[in-house]
Ligand SMILES: NC(=O)C1=CN([C@@H]2O[C@H](COP(=O)(O)OP(=O)(O)OC[C@H]3O[C@@H](n4cnc5c(N)ncnc54)[C@H](OP(=O)(O)O)[C@@H]3O)[C@@H](O)[C@H]2O)C=CC1
């Protein structure tokens with residue numbers, strides 16, 4: 298049995314308590330300062346109010362002030378914050394994790410610097426770890442809607458990191474008959490693919506919005522956008538020096554997010570013709586990583602293509618999404634620019 302401390306009691310990390318506890322592990326769920334009500338509720342009767350499920354018996358809940366106790370004697374950490382909580386984690390929690398304890402993040406996203414450098418979150422955490430402390434930073438990618446994981450529906454994800462032994466350890470902690478886990482040392486490829494799927498889920502969902510507006514099926518449009526999204530994801534994976542075959546985890550994740558994620562909600566509204574500001578107002582309070590990652594991806598393409606390290610022609614969809622989000626452009630899907638550049 299191992300003791301796993303979760304930092305960030307969002308819906309995804311909390312749903313991992315099902316496989317973790319079923320495998321005999323102790324699960325300590327710690328909230329961020331924003332998760333107070335969730336933790337109060339779990340402490341009272343194990344009910345997670347946003348996941349809308351009762352967590353398995355044995356899950357222990359901790360408020361942020363109790364983080365030291367939650368981390369004491371733990372064998373592994375799961376980071377559960379969304380990309381909006383990454384800076385909070387680095388500033389407030391990272392240094393408290395005991396030396397050598399491995400960390401695996403569910404967080405999807407990347408950082409893009411002003412020179413175009415794209416940094417995955419495991420790389421970012423490694424660069425911010427206290428001097429003298431060493432952690433293996435790993436991450437989880439692939440299609441996994443938290444509600445379905447909690448309900449034991451089959452899915453297949455990938456764990457990535459530098460050290461295969463650590464990845465095997467995390468796999469032993471969490472693999473279940475319904476939670477299938479691939480392991481890969483291609484963190485750059487996996488992380489960029491699964492981060493980008495949020496941006497492209499917005500892109501594919503433009504077609505869902507068009508469909509709703511016109512009150513007729515528009516499967517062709519959505520599927521063609523799905524194809525172009527997959528192409529642009531693969532081009533990013535190639536740029537990162539990743540294994541293009543790992544794009545499957547991002548593409549699977551794209552499908553689940555278009556079908557049932559939150560990222561599609563913004564694309565749907567834009568596709569139906571709603572102005573960006575109004576759409577964001579309607580979705581206030583919803584975790585919407587798609588908007589941020591779309592901007593970051595487009596920023597990278599613009600800078601890196603100036604430097605001749607990427608080709609703008611490979612990314613017409615993300616550039617158009619960014620024009621709509623940031624530059625007030627009217628939605629006008631650039632179909633003629635979609636092509637396979639061999
Ligand atoms: N939902 C899903 O099915 C899946 C989600 N993921 C990924 O997992 C990550 C977490 O998502 P999910 O659990 O759904 O999201 P939630 O919004 O439920 O949880 C996000 C967590 O991050 C915290 N957080 C957000 N903003 C801040 C901030 N500024 N400072 C400190 N903490 C913050 C949240 O607090 P608070 O709850 O108060 O906002 C919460 O603990 C995301 O990167 C997502 O892409 C991956 C696979 C599936």
Ligand SMILES: O=C(CO)COP(=O)(O)O
Pocket residue numbers: 405439440441442495498550553554557558559560561584586
């Ligand atoms: O990452 C997810 C599924 O793998 C969930 O995506 P959303 O953030 O769009 O809900």
